[in-house]
Each structure stands twice: as C-alpha cells, then as structure tokens.
Amino acid sequence: MADLAAAVVPPSLTAPPPAPPSATEMAKRGEIKQTAQKFEASFLSVMLQEMFEGTETQAPFGGGPGESMFKSFLTEAMAKKISASGGIGVADSVQREMLKMQGLR
Numbered sequence: 001m002a003d004l005a006a007a008v009v010p011p012s013l014t015a016p017p018p019a020p021p022s023a024t025e026m027a028k029r030g031e032i033k034q035t036a037q038k039f040e041a042s043f044l045s046v047m048l049q050e051m052f053e054g055t056e057t058q059a060p061f062g063g064g065p066g067e068s069m070f071k072s073f074l075t076e077a078m079a080k081k082i083s084a085s086g087g088i089g090v091a092d093s094v095q096r097e098m099l100k101m102q103g104l105r
Contacts, residue, residue, distance in 0.1 A: 033095055040083045040088070049072065
C-alpha cells in the first residue's frame with residue numbers, strides 16, 4: 001500500500017514545507033526588489049525622454065530654457081511613478097535574475 005501511495009502522491013506533497021526565510025534573506029530580497037525598480041525607472045526615464053524629444057509646447061505653458069531644463073525632472077518623476085505602479089515588466093525580470101544570481105530561488 002505504501003508503494004501505491006508513493007506512485008500516486010507527488011513527492012512535493014509529502015515533503016516537509018520549506019523553512020521560512022531568515023531576516024537577512026528578507027532584507028536582501030527587499031534590496032533586490034528596490035534595485036530592480038530603480039533600474040526599471042531609469043530605463044523608463046530614458047525612453048520617455050526620447051519620446052518627448054520632438055514635442056514642443058506652445059506659450060504660455062511651455063518653451064524657453066525652463067522647459068528644456070525641467071523636462072528631465074518630469075520624465076524621471078513619471079518613470080518612477082510608472083515603475084512603482086507595476087511598471088512594464090522589466091523590474092520583475094531583473095529581480096528574478098538577481099535572485100537567481102544570489103541563490104535565493
């Protein structure tokens with residue numbers, strides 16, 4: 001009967017549950033997540049700057065040296081918000097790869 005149970009029940013169901021992650025591992029995972037989000041925000045910032053490169057805003061709401069100087073701040077803020085809201089998937093991929101490199105998955 002034990003042989004029958006071994007043949008029917010996958011070993012993953014009979015194995016003991018994995019140990020909960022330690023505090024240092026949780027901290028490392030948090031750092032990796034933040035780094036991946038920052039990378040995605042940086043990537044998005046560059047992409048948004050390229051997207052806005054050819055656009056011009058008419059007066060009185062745009063133009064002049066102020067617009068060109070502060071446009072980079074606007075694209076950076078938009079990129080951070082997009083990344084914090086779930087992003088486009090770059091952070092998830094980067095996070096998975098960083099976790100693999102650290103041996104945490």
